[in-house]
Amino acid sequence: xxxxxxxxxxxxxxxxxxxxxxxxxxxxxxxxxxxxxxxxxxxxxxxxxxxxxxxxxxxxxxxxxxxxxxxxxxxxxxxxxxxxxxxxxxxxxxxxxxxxxxxxxxxxxxxxxxxxxxxxxxxxxxxxxxxxxxxxxxxxxxxxxxxxxxxxxxxxxxxxxxxxxxxxxxxxxxxxxxxxxxxxxxxxxxxxxxxxxxx
Ligand code: ATP
Numbered sequence: 472x473x474x475x476x477x478x479x480x481x482x483x484x485x486x487x488x489x490x491x492x493x494x495x496x497x498x499x500x501x502x503x504x505x506x507x508x509x510x511x512x513x514x515x516x517x518x519x520x521x522x523x524x525x526x527x528x529x530x531x532x533x534x535x536x537x538x539x540x541x542x543x544x545x546x547x548x549x550x551x552x553x554x555x556x557x558x559x560x561x562x563x564x565x566x567x568x569x570x571x572x573x574x575x576x577x578x579x580x581x582x583x584x585x586x587x588x589x590x591x592x593x594x595x596x597x598x599x600x601x602x603x604x605x606x607x608x609x610x611x612x613x614x615x616x617x618x619x620x621x622x623x624x625x626x627x628x629x630x631x632x633x634x635x636x637x638x639x640x641x642x643x644x645x646x647x648x649x650x651x652x653x654x655x656x657x658x659x660x661x662x663x664x665x666x667x668x669x670x
Pocket of ligand 1 (some may be wrong): 482483484501503504505506508510534536537538539
């Protein structure tokens, strides 16, 4: 599975619609300082569901929207689409090409889509779980990340191995099931109280 295409509209320094095609093999992005190389990787992080403005090198989420330049007015929204080759069906979806899209407006309203069909962030997160590609996964190694991994707590380091081992989705489902179980137990408790009041 490889990244085929990244399309950005109004994202950070990419005011106009910009499209990058990634051919199989190694792709290097070169350019002068401040030309937007890191903004490309921020775009990939963002479309995968990154919620931390800080990790996207901004102060607030709105900072990902093109904020204007000497010659251009700011824009009202930004959109990033990432297309992946899924001919090996590593992503559990019945398409050989998958495009995920994220759009955000200055009002803060966010929209997500898988193959142009609106979806929830949760659907995108689940699609990439245990593939090594998600926003927390090890396929994106940002500046300073190696130092982080080496100096981080052992539990945090274990999370990287768990993603590689493919057990994150089961742990997530277990947590969800436990939450539902707790809620059901609380409901049962209330029902028992009501019954004893009535008796
Ligand atoms: P370096 O080689 O120094 O690391 P780079 O090529 O990685 O640089 P980036 O950090 O990707 O460059 O891009 C920084 C540029 O993006 C800056 O000029 C900054 O003004 C611009 N930029 C970031 N966010 C926005 C935004 N919301 N609107 C307009 N421009 C933005």
